[in-house]
Amino acid sequence: MRDYATAASEFDYHQTVSAILSGDLAAMNACVECCDRHADTDKVALIWEGREGQRATWTFSQLKDAASRFANFLDSHGIKPGDTVAGLLPRTPELLITILGTWRVGAIYQPLFTAFGPKAVEHRLKESGAKLVVTNTANSEKLDGIEAAPSRLVVGNGADDFWTHVNRESPDFAPVLLDGDAPFLAMFTSGTTGPAKQLHVPLKAIVAFVTYMRDAVDLQPEDNFWNIADPGWAYGLYYAVTGPLAMGHSTLFYEGGFTVDSTCRVISEYNITNMAGSPTAFRLLLASRDEVESKIKGRLRAVSSAGEPLTPEVIRWFAAGLGCKIHDHYGQTELGMVLCNHHALSHAVNIGTAGYAMPGHRVVVLDDQHRELGPGEPGMLALDRNQSPLLWFNGYAGTRTKAFVSHYYLSGDTVELNPDGSISFVGRSDDVITTSGYRVGPFDVESALVEHPAVIEAAVIGKPDPERTELVKAFVVLHASHQGDKALAEQLQLHVRQRLSAHAYPREIEFVSELPKTPSGKIQRFLLRDQEKNAKQASTAAAS
């Protein structure tokens, strides 16, 4: 095992790699990194299990062939380097071929989560200016009402199917080489005062993704790896697709939804030894501990967790009940992972913390005046841009949202440095909600609610929850003509699920006569959060 202190001090090495990838010397293509480099043998790249139990494996070489055909399709339809192609697809081989083929022509891939409704899809497509969306028959109608929608290619669309078009094309397409600062992913992340914001990920970020897979996930050639996160988001796209494939390792797409039973079955049937996912999933496994222990004890070697803080109870159960280490990691769409309890670097693991700065990054804690804080004082997690050669984030596209102050990137997360150098997560310093590992913007949910004819206005907060970290809770003011009852609450939930997204709907709705506001009319969400905390404390006190 490599020594953490040595790895973390390799500043010159990381700087050199980063400089080479950004300079004139660079000639990168993400499809080459994630496919061509590993295509000279029969190595498996993708193991797929479909929603109906269908199974298939794809080698790197087969993927290269299909991605090249798709690249020719894109080229013949006028997609040029720097254009954006979106994927609104579940975890299927067609999704991976879309991603790789888009990269091959030097274009930018934009993920669209399949739980999104038309509102979330429309906003993201307008912002990105995507020229083409690849989707399937189940999701295609989400594009129907979009004004000036991009053209679409649909999987399962009879004579006009994805494969009909792709199979017609030649399997030869020379990858377009770009420098390391050229974007290859268009990501969106939720904000607090406005709709989701776009950011571009440059090709050189692949180096940081691979460093994470090697040092923190400890992905070994003999591992069978499964990251359960959906590639519609950063965790899945960076670390279930790009990271493992760039290492020449296979990845597993399990298309079905999450259940304890299916998770145990997949781990057993595919001999999974190295796994990744969000704490909510691991807490759901813990809730069925007897069943899970009887099915998978001793099978896993290393497990990584990110998206929300991992509770110590889960860490202890993994060690005692499953005979396996689970380590907490912290990242953002803007950063990738930057704090890790590394599986492959030797340092003491401080249980309950997000871990130590990933090599190539200098992570600091800042006070309100942007001065660096020492241990024991909560402040804002920030990245020192001058001393983080693997940091690739360069700001949001097309918004005036400020991410940088001086040479720091400000994360919006409140953390605390511990005396041993590890960092503990304390909470968000804004109104962004963390639920089931997803970052949900209150503004997006509020905007969807007020589109319902019964609603005058709404305020949305995260309510602390032992299983999902926070639940999305909405406080809703109704027009006088409507009655705030259970039936209307269910109607509003359905409305948000269908318009915005199935994962971001308010699981709790409270009807109120007014919302707390500043004199200038801004909703004071923190007062609603305090109210929820006080109510919880009062009920705990009454119960004891």
Ligand SMILES: CC(C)(COP(=O)(O)OP(=O)(O)OC[C@H]1O[C@@H](n2cnc3c(N)ncnc32)[C@H](O)[C@@H]1OP(=O)(O)O)[C@@H](O)C(=O)NCCC(=O)NCCSC(=O)CC(=O)O
């Ligand atoms: C922990 C879970 C397995 C729990 O799954 P559950 O299905 O119980 O609950 P959920 O809240 O996710 O789902 C709510 C509803 O959305 C539906 N749903 C979920 N995923 C879906 C998908 N891919 N396509 C279509 N529908 C989907 C579910 O069926 C459910 O519907 P119904 O209610 O009908 O059952 C999952 O939430 C999960 O994988 N979370 C991890 C998220 C993650 O990867 N985070 C890191 C990246 S976030 C990130 O990178 C963003 C950022 O930081 O900016």
